[in-house]
Amino acid sequence: MKVIKIDKKEWAKGLERLSKTYQLFGPAKHEAFFVFKALEDGELPDLDVQNTRLSPRSVIYPQSEKMFEYTLDEDQEDHHILKEIDKEYSSRAIIGIRPCDAKAFLLVKRNFDAPEYKDPYWIKSYEATTLVGHGCNAPCSCCFCTTAGCGPFHEEGLDILLVDVDDTYLAKIITEKGDRLLAAAGWDTKTDTATNDPIENMKEAAEAKITSMVSTDQLKDKSTTDLFEASFWEDVSFACINCGTCTYVCPTCWCFDIQDETHGLSGIRMRNWDSCMYPLFTFHGSGHNPRDTKTQRVRQRFMHKLKYYVDKYDNGIQCVGCGRCVRFCPVNIDIRRVCDLMNSFEL
Amino acid sequence: MLSYIDKIKEISRRLLKESKVDMVIGFRKGTVVMMNEPCFVKTVADVDKLVWDSNCGINLANYLANRTEKIGIVAKGCDSRNIVTHIIENKIKRDQVVIIGVPCKGMIDRHNIEAMAEAEIQEVIETDDTIQVKGAGFEKTLDKKEVLQENCAICVHRNPVIYDELVADEVKEQTDVDRYEDVRHIEALSPEEKWDFFEDLLSTCIRCYGCRNACPLCYCPTCFVDESRPQWVGKSQDSTDIRTFHFLRAYHCAGRCTDCGACERACPMGIKVRLFTKKLEKDCLELFDWEAGLTLEKRPPLDTYRPDDPDEFIR
Numbered sequence: 001m002k003v004i005k006i007d008k009k010e011w012a013k014g015l016e017r018l019s020k021t022y023q024l025f026g027p028a029k030h031e032a033f034f035v036f037k038a039l040e041d042g043e044l045p046d047l048d049v050q051n052t053r054l055s056p057r058s059v060i061y062p063q064s065e066k067m068f069e070y071t072l073d074e075d076q077e078d079h080h081i082l083k084e085i086d087k088e089y090s091s092r093a094i095i096g097i098r099p100c101d102a103k104a105f106l107l108v109k110r111n112f113d114a115p116e117y118k119d120p121y122w123i124k125s126y127e128a129t130t131l132v133g134h135g136c137n138a139p140c141s142c143c144f145c146t147t148a149g150c151g152p153f154h155e156e157g158l159d160i161l162l163v164d165v166d167d168t169y170l171a172k173i174i175t176e177k178g179d180r181l182l183a184a185a186g187w188d189t190k191t192d193t194a195t196n197d198p199i200e201n202m203k204e205a206a207e208a209k210i211t212s213m214v215s216t217d218q219l220k221d222k223s224t225t226d227l228f229e230a231s232f233w234e235d236v237s238f239a240c241i242n243c244g245t246c247t248y249v250c251p252t253c254w255c256f257d258i259q260d261e262t263h264g265l266s267g268i269r270m271r272n273w274d275s276c277m278y279p280l281f282t283f284h285g286s287g288h289n290p291r292d293t294k295t296q297r298v299r300q301r302f303m304h305k306l307k308y309y310v311d312k313y314d315n316g317i318q319c320v321g322c323g324r325c326v327r328f329c330p331v332n333i334d335i336r337r338v339c340d341l342m343n344s345f346e347l
Numbered sequence: 348m349l350s351y352i353d354k355i356k357e358i359s360r361r362l363l364k365e366s367k368v369d370m371v372i373g374f375r376k377g378t379v380v381m382m383n384e385p386c387f388v389k390t391v392a393d394v395d396k397l398v399w400d401s402n403c404g405i406n407l408a409n410y411l412a413n414r415t416e417k418i419g420i421v422a423k424g425c426d427s428r429n430i431v432t433h434i435i436e437n438k439i440k441r442d443q444v445v446i447i448g449v450p451c452k453g454m455i456d457r458h459n460i461e462a463m464a465e466a467e468i469q470e471v472i473e474t475d476d477t478i479q480v481k482g483a484g485f486e487k488t489l490d491k492k493e494v495l496q497e498n499c500a501i502c503v504h505r506n507p508v509i510y511d512e513l514v515a516d517e518v519k520e521q522t523d524v525d526r527y528e529d530v531r532h533i534e535a536l537s538p539e540e541k542w543d544f545f546e547d548l549l550s551t552c553i554r555c556y557g558c559r560n561a562c563p564l565c566y567c568p569t570c571f572v573d574e575s576r577p578q579w580v581g582k583s584q585d586s587t588d589i590r591t592f593h594f595l596r597a598y599h600c601a602g603r604c605t606d607c608g609a610c611e612r613a614c615p616m617g618i619k620v621r622l623f624t625k626k627l628e629k630d631c632l633e634l635f636d637w638e639a640g641l642t643l644e645k646r647p648p649l650d651t652y653r654p655d656d657p658d659e660f661i662r
Contacts (some may be wrong), residue, residue, distance in 0.1 A: 032462045033619050050467060053616065054553070063553065138483070142379060143467050239385040239594035241409065243557035247614045259582050272582045275555075310393050329414065330378045330557050330613035331405055332384040 003196055006162075006169040006187045012044055013095050014185035015095070021184050022130070023092040025059050027052050036094065045096040047134055047164070055101045055251030055322065056094050056111055060125045061108070061273075063248075067121065068269040072262065075288075082269060087121070093130040093181055101321040102131045102157035104251030107320065110313050111254050130181045133158040134198070137206055144212040148300055148321030152210065163199050170199055195267035214339040216317050221309050222345060226260045227307055228299070232341050237298035239331040244275035246301065246325035246333070252318050255281070302338050348452045349475060352399040354514040358447050359394045362419045368445050372410050372420035373397045380471045381457035385410060396621055397421075404454035404496055406609040408563040412438040416446025420444055423451035425498075425607035428505035429563040432603055435643065438566060448510030450489050453491070453499035454608075458617055460494050496619060498608035503525045508641050527629045529622060541579040545590065551616040552589050554582075558620045559596055561613035564603050571595060598622035602631045602649040605640045634658075 006014065019041070026045025027034045034049040036042060036056040068082040105126060112122035136143075136152035145151050155161055159178035163170040171187075173179050182189055247253045257274035260267055274281055277298075282291040291297050309318035319335065326334050358372040374383040375396045383402045387410075388394055399421075407420055408429030420440075422430060430446060433439045455478060461468060470481040478489045492500075503526045506517045536544060556572075559565045572580045572592050580586040604624040611621045631637045634657050635648040656662055 032458065035551075064585070139468075140467055219485070235386070238387055239405075241557070241560035241613070243560040243613065244553075244555035245557050245613075248553050248555050249615060257582060261581055261583070270583060272584070278556075279569075280575060283575065326379060328615040330561055331616070332379065332382040334378040337378060346568070 001196070001198065002173045004171050004173070004187070004189045006171055006184070008167050008169065010187055011169065012042075014187045015044065015066045016042070018093065018181065018185040020159075021091060023090065023180070024095055025056065025092060026095040036097075039095075046115065047096050047162075048286055049096070050138060050140055051098060051136075051256055051322065051324070053324075053328075054096055054249055055104065055324065057101075057104070057108070057251050060105065061106055061112075061122055061128055061254070063273045064270055065272075066268050067258075069266065070269070071266050074266040084197070085268070089124045091127045091128055093132055094250060095132045096134045096162075097131050097158075098322070099133050099152060099154040099158060100136075100145050100150050100322040101159070101251045102133050103154055103321070104157070104320045105131070106157045107252045107318055108254050110315070113312070130159045130177045131157065132160045132162060132178070132181065135161060135163045135202060137164065137202060139206060139210050140327070142212060142323030142326045143210055143321060143322035144214050144323060146207055146210045147213045147216070148319050149316040150320040151203070152206035153199065161199070163202055165198055169209050172196070172199060208335055212323070212336065214321070215250075215337060215343045216306070217309075218307055218343045219317070220314075224303075224305070224311070224344065225306060226347055227342055227345060228303065230342075230345055232345075233295050233299045236333070236338055236341070237295040238304070239332055240277075240294055240298045242277045242279070242294050242297060243278050243330065245328050245330060246335075247275040247277055248273060249324040250319075250327050251322060251324075252305070254319060257281075276304070287303075298333070302335070302342065305335070306342055348449075349400055349473065351514045352397065352451055355399055355447060355449070356394050356397055358512050358514065359388060359397060359419060362445055363388070363394065367417070368419040369416035371397070371421070371447070372384050372407050372422040373447075374399065374405075377402060380468055381455065381460065385600070399449070401453070401455045401478070401491065401614050402457070404499075404608065404612050405561065406563050406607045408433055409561065409609065411444065412563070412566040414439065414441075415442075418444050419447055421447045421449060421505050422507065422510065423449050423454075424502065424504040424506055425451075427509050428504060428605040429607060431509055431640040431643055432605070432647075433563065436603075437645065441643070445512070446507065446510040448507030448513045450507070450513070450515055451499075451502075451505045452518055453495040453502065453505070455491065455494050456496040456612075458487065458545070463489075463494075474653050493548045496608045496612065498606045502525070502606075504605075504641070506637075511571060527625065530626050532628050533622065533626070546586065548618060548622065549586070549589050549593060550635050552593070552618060553616060554584070554589065554592070555615060557613035557615060558593075558610035558618075561609040562600070563607070563609070565596070567599075593620065593623060597627060600624050601627040602635070602647040603639050604628050 024039040025031050025036055027049040028037050028046050033053040035052055066085050069085055070082050071079050073079055112119040139152050155174050159175045161172040256271045256275045258271050260269050283289045305318040362368045370387045370389045372387050375386040376398045377383045382400050385405055406426050406429055408426045411433055434441050465485045466482045468480045468482050472479040476491050478491050503521055580591050637648045
């Protein structure tokens with residue numbers, strides 16, 4: 001794997017060249033916190049961010065996405081027929097994504113790009129996107145990535161890993177997509193004198209800073225029904241107010257709801273993020289709701305992430321340990337605590 | 348205020364031991380700095396997990412609606428006013444609750460404190476008047492009065508208005524506060540400026556409904572935004588739908604809101620949602636001389652009729 005050195009003095013120029021062929025997204029300060037946004041001409045991604053408030057999932061999977069349009073005007077030949085809305089899937093790049101958020105796309109991919117079902121919008125969007133990661137030298141105290149199948153310098157899911165070393169960025173090229181992006185940026189890639197050593201050292205130092213851990217080793221062997229019936233759910237869910245914060249700040253939550261919105265005789269079919277915390281999530285047309293109580297909904301969220309997903313894909317938990325749900329839950333429900341309760345549960 | 352906890356535990360133990368209540372609702376220590384988690388305690392042995400400090404800003408009255416047990420509940424001034432509102436609105440019966448009143452000196456604003464720190468805060472040590480915060484390479488001591496939640500800084504009902512036990516002597520109520528400076532500022536804007544102001548205020552809303560769900564007033568079996576047969580409000584990030592949600596929710600709280608700050612505290616995006624409810628609170632005070640949740644004896648202005656109503660159309 002090739003590692004190149006990018007002089008920080010050349011950074012802006014390269015991004016400018018890149019912006020001719022890629023739409024660039026990156027972290028930017030919005031009042032009191034950071035968000036991912038489409039960068040304006042000449043705007044640089046703010047790489048001083050510890051982590052963004054929301055994950056960059058909306059760059060690939062928008063919170064509201066139009067899919068079809070239709071007319072109900074019977075004078076029109078194509079009335080009552082759904083017509084696909086033209087969408088833009090030209091190259092884009094997220095500059096400065098954290099390794100946890102990049103890995104999250106791979107978890108979500110298992111759902112949207114499965115052998116039996118392909119989600120065309122997500123797949124096209126994902127394939128058009130190059131992920132330029134930024135190694136995490138100062139993880140937050142809530143980060144538990146190293147025990148959630150990820151890490152501050154984790155490379156899975158990234159096309160390039162950037163590491164900040166004094167007045168240069170070391171860029172480790174992980175995929176061909178990453179190679180193509182570097183060529184378009186035109187940084188001097190010939191000075192291939194850098195080695196992997198500083199990256200390995202910084203990786204070790206960053207991993208050592210992560211003090212927050214979860215245990216997941218027993219989850220697969222636990223009985224689903226025993227966990228489902230466990231007595232701790234009442235205690236775990238008591239404080240929950242059933243808002244959607246945990247699911248909307250999460251980079252690995254993928255659920256959506258499809259809605260038709262008609263204005264006069266024309267309308268659109270769209271999909272919006274949905275949340276298993278909401279009562280409407282499982283509300284049947286009959287009026288029956290199989291997940292009618294708060295405790296059932298809280299249990300579903302944790303069982304999905306920490307048990308059903310584990311059993312279905314045999315590839316770890318549906319969580320990368322970014323810690324956002326821990327930090328922003330208004331009532332301090334902590335997935336680390338729940339994960340440990342589930343992992344150590346005995347009848 | 349830190350010393351309250353001994354008395355809270357003593358009362359809770361007694362209530363549980365004498366079977367006066369089935370559970371006590373209070374707070375347990377949070378897993379992150381400046382956060383505690385609402386919890387219930389059902390046995391004397393579990394009472395020791397209860398805590399009290401300046402991170403108990405969540406309004407516990409939110410956990411009472413429609414419960415059938417006998418409940419002991421730890422209540423600050425604002426929580427007690429929402430308990431009054433719950434009793435008036437038949438969400439809980441007075442004899443079903445034993446109110447453990449807490450004279451409150453205000454809760455701290457963790458988002459604000461986090462924004463003031465140079466880096467991530469890893470440790471917080473509280474005394475009666477100060478908040479000491481520590482992180483990698485920094486340490487500072489803040490005057491607690493300077494870092495209160497905005498609603499606490501202008502609170503004029505710190506003492507519980509209704510209680511069965513009081514954990515300490517009442518605190519002095521604040522009298523020299525200007526409760527509506529921000530509302531007057533918005534009132535003075537032109538309609539166009541107001542439109543832009545609210546557009547900007549709500550621009551980061553992700554529709555998580557944290558504000559609504561943290562609010563003790565929002566107990567409708569089906570909220571109007573969740574109504575699906577027929578559907579009233581769109582589900583997308585369309586700004587009209589987002590505004591509709593916030594404006595209508597605020598109106599549903601008119602004459603009922605105690606400015607407990609739960610909505611703003613819950614918002615993961617830091618939106619100042621209280622600006623909506625405060626305007627209505629100010630109107631209720633000016634038009635009807637009404638502050639919500641102070642008495643069990645009177646009906647709130649919007650669910651009753653008075654011959655001296657200030658508006659002519661209703662007379």
